[in-house]
Amino acid sequence: MKKITLLLMGLVAMTGMVSCDDKDPDQTAQFQQEYYIRSVNIDDQSVQFSKSVSVINVNYTKDIMDITVTVKLNASSSTTIQLKELALAYDAYTGMFSIKKGATTTVSDGATVDNFDGTFDYNTGVMYLNFFVDGKYHVVCTTRLLYPYGNSTSTYEKEGQTKTCTVDDFCLALELNDEGTKANLTLYNVQLETEKDKVIYIEYASLPVTVNVVGYNLEAASLEAKIDNLVKPDYNITDFKATITDNGRRINGSFIINGHTMVFNAKMLNEKE
Numbered sequence: 001m002k003k004i005t006l007l008l009m010g011l012v013a014m015t016g017m018v019s020c021d022d023k024d025p026d027q028t029a030q031f032q033q034e035y036y037i038r039s040v041n042i043d044d045q046s047v048q049f050s051k052s053v054s055v056i057n058v059n060y061t062k063d064i065m066d067i068t069v070t071v072k073l074n075a076s077s078s079t080t081i082q083l084k085e086l087a088l089a090y091d092a093y094t095g096m097f098s099i100k101k102g103a104t105t106t107v108s109d110g111a112t113v114d115n116f117d118g119t120f121d122y123n124t125g126v127m128y129l130n131f132f133v134d135g136k137y138h139v140v141c142t143t144r145l146l147y148p149y150g151n152s153t154s155t156y157e158k159e160g161q162t163k164t165c166t167v168d169d170f171c172l173a174l175e176l177n178d179e180g181t182k183a184n185l186t187l188y189n190v191q192l193e194t195e196k197d198k199v200i201y202i203e204y205a206s207l208p209v210t211v212n213v214v215g216y217n218l219e220a221a222s223l224e225a226k227i228d229n230l231v232k233p234d235y236n237i238t239d240f241k242a243t244i245t246d247n248g249r250r251i252n253g254s255f256i257i258n259g260h261t262m263v264f265n266a267k268m269l270n271e272k273e
Contacts, residue, residue: 028057028058028061029057030055030056030057030058032053033056033143034051034052034054035053036049036176036180037052037071037139037140037141038139038215038247039071039133039138040137040213041073042135042138043136046074047213048072048073048074049072050072050078052069054069054070064085064086065088066082067082067129068082069083079111081111081131083113083116084101085101086100086116086118087100094271096121097122098117099117099119099120100116100117100118101113111133113132114131115132116130117129117131119269119271121268121270124146125143126143126268126269127142128141128143128249129142130247138247140248142248144175145183145244145248146173147266147268148266148268149171149269150170150251150266150267151166152191152263152264153262154191154192155261156192156193156261157259163193165193167189167191167198170264171188172185172187172188172251174186174207174209174218176209180209180216181210182209183218184203184207185203185204185205185207186201188200189201190257192262202225202227202232202235204223204224205224207220207223214245215243215245215248216248217242218242218244219241219242222236223237225237235257237256237257238255239255241253241254242264249268249271250266251265251266251268252266
């Protein structure tokens with residue numbers, strides 16, 4: 001039960017929403033979360049992006065979870081997916097819960113869900129769901145596009161020499177609009193040269209986004225930097241280019257900031273290599 005209590009604590013921290021039924025002999029709780037959803041038609045490789053507020057019911061007496069989420073499968077229709085009695089297993093080494101299902105799940109309109117797997121990262125509050133609907137649509141749902149397990153290398157010229165600075169705590173987060181075409185970008189632990197000049201976070205608005213079959217492309221000629229809602233020209237970015245791959249799990253890219261070329265790589269989940 002302690003393991004599932006950790007899950008509940010992480011969900012509460014992420015959503016701030018919980019309700020419990022004191023009359024239920026099992027210990028249960030309900031949450032709501034917003035998902036970013038990417039659905040790929042396997043036949044024609046068309047991609048749909050949508051957002052949906054899901055309902056999550058956790059039974060931490062039985063170590064199971066139910067999730068209900070509405071998925072936009074194509075341009076004209078959506079389907080409500082009901083995932084029942086998902087089994088939860090905690091990995092103390094990574095701080096993550098694996099979420100597994102057994103038999104095929106039938107949803108209200110007769111569609112089926114298979115090849116399901118999911119992960120909840122207690123350390124960051126990210127939930128990741130990956131499954132197929134009717135054997136035709138590949139669906140990936142994430143509660144946020146957060147990449148906390150990363151590194152960056154800054155390359156710059158100083159005193160006639162080319163120097164580099166590499167850090168292993170670089171992190172970034174993306175908040176997408178309803179259409180999945182723009183994102184607010186936040187960079188964390190940005191270090192250009194020395195530990196003294198490390199900046200905890202920098203925010204950038206209106207980063208262009210393109211959704212594709214494996215993730216997202218992000219590219220901008222220039223981005224204005226803000227810290228605490230104040231414009232900070234010294235941290236403005238040019239030539240930002242990044243790709244999110246592995247069905248949303250990984251991001252890599254580069255940009256130029258204050259005369260420094262920054263290259264970065266990061267993961268969404270603390271998965272074992």
